[in-house]
Amino acid sequence: MPEFQEKAPLLHREVIAADIFRLTLHAPEIAGAAHPGQFVMLQINDGMDPLLRRPFSIHQVSAGGNIQILFKVVGRGTAQLAGVLPGHHIDCIGPLGRGFALEKKDRLCLVGGGMGIAPLYFLARRLLQTGKMSEKDFVLLGARNREELSIFGDEFSELGYTVQTATDDGSMGHHGFVTELLDPILPVMKRVYTCGPFPMMKICADKAFTVDVACQVSLETHMACGLGACLGCAVTGAAGGYLHVCRQGPVFDANEVAWTR
Ligand SMILES: Cc1cc2nc3c(=O)[nH]c(=O)nc-3n(C[C@H](O)[C@H](O)[C@H](O)COP(=O)(O)OP(=O)(O)OC[C@H]3O[C@@H](n4cnc5c(N)ncnc54)[C@H](O)[C@@H]3O)c2cc1C
Ligand code: FES
Structure with missing residues (x-):
């Protein structure tokens, strides 16, 4: 399965509810290859805190090469991610993992x-x-x-x-x-x-x-x-x-x- 690393500009930041955010990132290679159930690893900032990338499911892709993630603030990394403003770039690796199997039409x-x-x-x-x-x-x-x-x-x-x-x-x-x-x-x-x-x-x-x-x-x-x-x-x-x-x-x-x- 193809995987890509992209410095994705943040296009849109929505506050959905208290501590719940939806981000739209322009990541055309990841969007083009993504399958439902796969995820991205995001480098939340360029520094060392947090050191490790954080995983987020791909919430939606659009024909324009955008991906969305939907997340809740639960700790340091997600709190920082919630503070990233449109125009900033976020380093994304994806699409990762095995997604849902889309079988023939069933109930x-x-x-x-x-x-x-x-x-x-x-x-x-x-x-x-x-x-x-x-x-x-x-x-x-x-x-x-x-x-x-x-x-x-x-x-x-x-x-x-x-x-x-x-x-x-x-x-x-x-x-x-x-x-x-x-x-x-x-x-x-x-x-x-x-x-x-x-x-x-x-x-x-x-x-x-x-x-x-x-x-x-x-x-x-x-x-x-x-x-x-x-x-x-x-x-x-x-x-x-x-x-x-x-x-x-x-x-x-x-x-x-x-x-x-
Ligand atoms: C494949 C995958 C897809 C995910 N998709 C989403 C998503 O779409 N939206 C979303 O809001 N979150 C998602 N998560 C969870 C998200 O990755 C964590 O909430 C995030 O990494 C927490 O980072 P933090 O630095 O804010 O929290 P930390 O400071 O690292 O931890 C804060 C608290 O959250 C707990 N925690 C952290 N990561 C996880 C985890 N992976 N599973 C269970 N508990 C955890 C810690 O034990 C601690 O109690 C996903 C996780 C995985 C593995
Ligand atoms: S998270 Fe490192 S092997 Fe799965």
Whole structure:
């Protein structure tokens, strides 16, 4: 798979909610090669702090050679990234890793929790562009509250998906876990794609397994290099041994993963 390193100018910075940002970067080589579920490693500044690049899913690509990332501030690197202003350049390596498998047209359900929504938007668009979705396909979105979720429901429903939402505080959609929304629709689904917190994906994987529905999961681990060199991203595989999330993933068939953590 082709990988590129580009000094990408930041074109646009959006504040989506408290501590949640969406950046648009002009990175034509990465945009041209990207597949949903792949990620980029960003060098947040030219100095030594933070020393290591940070991984972010590709949230969207556009025909003009732009990529978007959607992120939440959780620490030093993301706080600095949130402060980068349009006009500055960010060093990006990508597209990296193995993305979602886009199979023949099936009944689909995309399940995103928190920032796990980020790669699912690129997936939803690519499924539409390649004629692999229908309006009977579902997108289930979960977050802590309405503020974190509000724009995404509209963005997915504008693509033609049937969207349902769940929030921890009940301020939008179902009051509870997004995985509870799966129960009534899962028996008619053929495939689930999910990205979000590990426990959420584990529940999706368990439920899909129970009714024999294919399930792909996008795992998040700490990544020092993102390039297969440090072996810091290993998780235990269902067949024993380790899976290296940066090269063999981040997307796996749910049955490849040992769901113990
Ligand atoms: C393949 C991949 C795709 C990702 N895509 C996105 C995305 O689209 N949007 C987004 O907001 N975030 C995404 N992340 C997570 C993002 O990389 C981390 O939030 C970021 O690296 C944190 O950097 P920091 O310097 O701000 O935090 P740090 O100061 O390094 O850490 C702050 C806190 O966050 C925890 N943390 C840091 N990195 C991770 C991680 N990878 N997994 C779990 N916990 C972590 C630390 O344990 C610590 O508690 C992705 C991670 C991976 C591996
Ligand atoms: S992050 Fe270094 S090998 Fe995966």
